[in-house]
Structures are given as C-alpha cells and as structure tokens.
Amino acid sequence: EPEVTQTPSHQVTQMGQEVILRCVPISNHLYFYWYRQILGQKVEFLVSFYNNEISEKSEIFDDQFSVERPDGSNFTLKIRSTKLEDSAMYFCASIKEHSGANVLTFGAGSRLTVL
Amino acid sequence: AQSVTQLGSHVSVSEGALVLLRCNYSSSVPPYLFWYVQYPNQGLQLLLKYTSAATLVKGINGFEAEFKKSETSFHLTKPSAHMSDAAEYFCAVSETGTGRRALTFGSGTRLQVQP
Numbered sequence: 001e002p003e004v005t006q007t008p009s010h011q012v013t014q015m016g017q018e019v020i021l022r023c024v025p026i027s028n029h030l031y032f033y034w035y036r037q038i039l040g041q042k043v044e045f046l047v048s049f050y051n052n053e054i055s056e057k058s059e060i061f062d063d064q065f066s067v068e069r070p071d072g073s074n075f076t077l078k079i080r081s082t083k084l085e086d087s088a089m090y091f092c093a094s095i096k097e098h099s100g101a102n103v104l105t106f107g108a109g110s111r112l113t114v115l
Numbered sequence: 116a117q118s119v120t121q122l123g124s125h126v127s128v129s130e131g132a133l134v135l136l137r138c139n140y141s142s143s144v145p146p147y148l149f150w151y152v153q154y155p156n157q158g159l160q161l162l163l164k165y166t167s168a169a170t171l172v173k174g175i176n177g178f179e180a181e182f183k184k185s186e187t188s189f190h191l192t193k194p195s196a197h198m199s200d201a202a203e204y205f206c207a208v209s210e211t212g213t214g215r216r217a218l219t220f221g222s223g224t225r226l227q228v229q230p
Binding site: 033035041042043044045048056058091093103104105106107108109 | 149151157158159160161164205207217218219220221222223
C-alpha cells in the first residue's frame with residue numbers, strides 16, 4: 001500500500017537553528033498538509049498546499065515557517081529559527097483529491113526536539 | 116468554524132469489555148467525520164470515516180461509529196476490547212463544500228485495556 005514517507009524520524013537541534021523536515025507524499029496525490037502534535041496535546045493543522053501554493057494556513061503557521069515542493073516529489077517544512085516551543089511531532093499528510101471517498105494519508109511523523 | 120470535543124482524555128476497560136469513546140462535533144455545514152488511531156511512537160492510522168452515506172460506519176479492527184446528526188455525535192464503539200486496542204484515538208472533522216479541507220482534531224482519548 002502506498003505510504004507517505006517522512007525524514008528524519010527524529011531531529012535534535014539548538015534553539016535558533018534552521019530545520020527542514022522532509023516528506024514524500026503518495027505519488028498521485030495533489031493536496032499536501034503539515035500538522036504538528038506537541039507532546040500530550042492534540043494534533044494541530046499547520047498548512048495545506050495545492051498547485052504549488054499554500055491554500056490554507058493556521059495561526060500557528062507564522063513567518064518562521066515555510067513550505068515548498070522543490071522537485072515535484074518532496075514536500076518540505078522549514079522552520080527558520082527554532083524555538084523551544086517548536087518541539088513537537090510533525091506529521092505530513094496527502095490526499096489525491098477532495099471527494100468523499102478519499103481521506104488523508106499520514107506519514108509516521110518527524111519528532112523535533114529543540115534544546 | 117468546525118470543532119471536535121472528545122469526552123474523557125483517558126478511558127480504561129477490561130479485556131473483552133465494550134469500548135465506547137465519545138466524540139461530539141460542531142460544524143456550520145454537513146461534516147465529514149473520521150476516527151484515527153495512534154499507537155505509541157507511530158503515525159495516525161485511519162480507523163473509519165463518515166462521508167454522508169450510511170450513518171453506521173464500520174472500520175478496521177472491529178470498530179464502528181454511528182453518526183447522529185440530532186446529537187452532533189460520532190461515538191466510536193467496539194463490542195469486545197483486545198489488549199492490542201490500547202492506543203490514542205482521535206476524532207476529526209472536515210467541512211464539506213466550503214473549500215476548506217483541513218481536518219480539525221479532537222484532543223484525543225487514550226484507551227487502556229486491562230487484562
């Protein structure tokens with residue numbers, strides 16, 4: 001069964017450093033998402049991406065965050081200057097199209113620890 | 116705006132007992148509703164979904180959920196709990212026909228299964 005692949009599985013970084021989390025969505029999917037889950041809390045929507053542009057973003061997704069699809073297969077989330085509160089599990093998800101029969105497929109997540 | 120409330124952050128049942136995890140939603144338009152399961156250190160796996168077809172939805176691992184519009188509920192049940200059901204369960208909603216397709220998750224319910 002096709003999977004959404006995320007790398008790295010765990011990254012430890014110093015506060016203020018830039019981090020790039022990578023995702024390879026399912027190949028024929030068109031819509032891409034990033035969610036995050038702070039330890040012990042709910043899964044929160046960050047951003048959705050379609051046709052090479054952001055289609056929706058939450059209030060969490062401020063100027064320190066950016067997304068891009070640099071090569072037609074990878075979908076990346078960049079955090080420019082990490083803060084302690086960015087420590088979380090980040091999930092990538094994708095969907096082929098928005099119809100009732102389709103659901104988001106999530107990756108296994110990338111755990112980010114900011115020290 | 117859409118929201119999800121999961122009653123009970125922790126639920127403990129005995130092996131073989133009924134599992135009932137509660138979810139109430141709020142949506143300004145007819146919703147799509149989902150239950151996801153998260154096993155320790157893993158990603159989100161779809162259990163089942165409601166997309167305006169049958170109100171009683173059957174999912175994987177013997178779980179089912181019933182959409183009740185009058186009660187704005189989508190409770191998850193399983194007749195007989197198994198030890199392997201111990202996990203975190205998330206209810207989620209997305210709005211139909213608005214162009215906003217991001218999932219909104221509840222805060223999660225951790226299910227413990229006692230031998």
